[in-house]
Amino acid sequence: MKTLPDEILLHIISYLSPPELVGLQYVSRQLWSLARDNNTWKRLCFERSEGEKRRRRQELAADLDPRLAELLRAAESLPGAFPTDRHVSIAGEELQRDGVRRKKTLLANWDPTYSSEKVNWYQDYIHRHAPHSMSWFQSARHGHQDDNLHHEATGAGILFDGDGMADKLVAPLEDGSISIWDASGSQERRGRIIARSPVGLLANRGSDLDYETRLKQSQAIMTETGAVECVSIDSRQKKAFFAVQNILNEVDLDTLRVISRTPYPFPITALSEAHHPTPLTVGTNWTIHLHDTRKPPSLPPETRTELIGGTPGTSYSRLETGDFGGHVSLSQPGALSILHLPTTRDWDGNGDIWVGGRFTSFLNFDRRYFPRLRGTVHSGARLSCLTAIPYPFIPNDLRLNSPYPSSALLRAKSTPGYTLIAAGEYKGKGSLELYSLSSDPSRSINPSDTRTTKKSHTCYQNRQTASSSKLLSVAPHGTRLVFADGEGNMKWVERDGSTFVRKLNINDTATPNGAMAPEEGWGEIVQKILPTVSPSPSSPRATTVPLGEDNLIIWTGDGRLGLVGFGGEAFREAGQDELEEAAMEHDARETRAREREYGTEMRRALEHQARELRWLRGYGL
Structure with missing residues (x-):
């Protein structure tokens, strides 16, 4: 050989x-x-x-x-x-x-x-084909065990290392604290909590209150808005931004201390990625703002606004503080997802900021001219999540029914560009949409051109039914896309957005304590999908991904945090061994107690029988 x-x-x-x-x-x-x-x-x-x-x-x-x-x-x-x-x-x-x-x-x-x-x-x-494994992070289900309370995660974000690989998992909890898990360690260490802030930190409830009051008030504050895109991690600066009601908290992840609290006029519903020195984009129920962390909060003497889809007004008294020189006022609530594209990309006629939400059009802004609206692209769907991959969208008509690879397909693949991916709901069904942002104007959408989606050669896929229920999250995963719907399904498709690859329902897997999940029709949903390899076009990216490390972290509707892997064993939830030992010891104590109770009852029965025998002997029987 x-x-x-x-x-x-x-x-x-x-x-x-x-x-x-x-x-x-x-x-x-x-x-x-x-x-x-x-x-x-x-x-x-x-x-x-x-x-x-x-x-x-x-x-x-x-x-x-x-x-x-x-x-x-x-x-x-x-x-x-x-x-x-x-x-x-x-x-x-x-x-x-x-x-x-x-x-x-x-x-x-x-x-x-x-x-x-x-x-x-x-x-x-x-x-594509190996069996999946489901692992759960410590306390994602059992809480921190203090007073036997159940603390749910109210959001999640990943701190990436210099190679673009997941290093830490960061999440706010319903008690107002912040927990950090190891997302890159050994099998024994991965999934364990390595740092935790005091209770009430994000809710601004300090030690001047007693523990019970601080806990109850923090829980009421942290769970009131329920925004999904409420956590943004700046991996370069090792800072995190947490949206709690209308307050944006900036936190140093090394010390877990709040650096600043910036109020906004309405509850915050979406945060863009945090990537220094690019300003953070903050979406509220009725407004969109730029938040520059290099500039201290101040109230400008005059407010610049642009009302989208409505009549401009002269009174902006409802805007309070936290406005850094201009904002966008929305005629419909509310922004649910904000996507940043890099400013260094080849120009494609589009701006750097894309906003989607309950309104039925994408909003596009050029950061240099914010808050002026660059344009809109009509979708028709109500969107819950936006993401992108750094390659242009290739429609099926370039791939199918061709006896040989066409020159148009080869040219489209070599042209620089991005694919804008949106997940949401259209007429009660899950909608998956893909739009090409390419330097080739004939194949790229352009929000400043109202005819962009009417051109015969424009590459986009609009309002495609991908599920029987609303899509909640979407993310790139290798050469595929993965999305989650309202029935607990995670589905992988090819980059065309339609060709099926594989499927997983998290309610079909065993729960952390080994019991089976609830019956069909009731169970958990995946609210957010977080790839462990940086999917952001603006963030550092791993050149070589170690085998078995390109996985998915999920945040569920019940506030649990888990990891979906492929072809390997699931890591054991920290503290599970102790819980099982405690349960076995509890069962042993109950068994011994039942044995003692049985012995006592038997002794009483024998004593009663002996008394009856003595009584009968007294009668000569």
Whole structure:
């Protein structure tokens, strides 16, 4: 084997199944390297992809009797109707019979990557097909055990290291405190609380109040607004911003002390990412502001405003403090998600700030001219989450029905740009939308042009039904997108936003104490998805992601914090061993108590029987 060229060995191992390839890695260093060949795992991802399986079934249906073809099309909608392993073996055999050019064409049309993107396809295959694991962070369910109280997380954010990998998980709790968990340590340490602030810190309830009063008032304050995007972490400065009602708290994560408290005129509903020195964008129920941490809070003598969708007014007496030279007044409440795009990107005719919410249009601003509105893009859906990937959107018409990779597809993949991704609700259904922001004006939306979504070549996907219930969060995950809906589902799709990859319902997994989740129709939902690899175009990004580290942290509706992993074991919740030991000891004490009670009852019964015998003997019986 050592004398054979690597090309021959790669051709031989191409006939092995994924489990056999994994086992081959343990034979030698040479075979370990060959069994991790990127092209081999890319081909396996392609052969097992839902799009390729559907194409094979369509080709098969074209050669069948029309009645059988109709049955095959009907079976397409049934989950599990086509066993994966059997289909992949058939697809692999047919691909072997296809010409070399045709195989390369099919692979190129499916390929979700871009010319400048590097992907570890072995890890990508694990994300697509390996079993998932669900781990829970300490106290996400049981609280801090002081007075046996249950403290829920009211938000979540990640502190990334210099490589763009998750280092710490930061969350405010309902008692007004801040907790920090280890998100990058060893299996034994990961998920444990490593720092915690005093109770009532964010609610501004100090030690001048007794503990019970401080706790009750903090809980009432922290849970009143219920904003999802209420935490923003500046990984460069190691600072965190927490929105509590109408107060923006700036906290030093090294000391867990509040640096400043900035009031706003209405309850805060959304925060953008914090990335020094870019100002933070703050959205309230009725206004949008820029918050520059370098400038001390002050009340300007005159307020500049722009009313969106309404008639300008002359009175702004309802604005109090915290306004740094201008704000946007909304005619409809409220901003729920704010996205920052980097100012250093190739110009695409759009501004740096995108705002989505309960109103049915995206709002676009150029930070240099804020608060002037640059333009709007009509969606029709009510949006709950915005995110982006640093590549332009490629519509299906460039990929499908092509006998070979078109020059337009190759040109679109090499053009710099971004994809704006929005999740929300349209007519009671979950809506997933994708819009291209490209330096090619013919294929990019432009909010300053009211005809932008009416152009035939504009690349966007509007109001696509992705779920039977509202979508709550969306995030990029490797070469895929993942979103969560109102029924507890997490669903992965390709970057086209529609091709299914895999699905998970967090209510189908075991709860932290080992009991099964509640029955269907009642359970938890995922309010926010946080990738452990920095997804932000403005934040530092890991060049090489260690195997098994590209996971997802979730914040649930019940205030729990968990981690969804792939192909590995779940880490054990800190304190679970002690809880189980305490439970076993409790059971043992109860058993001994029942034994003593049984012994006492038996002794009483025997004594009663002995008295009856003595009484009978007195009568000569």
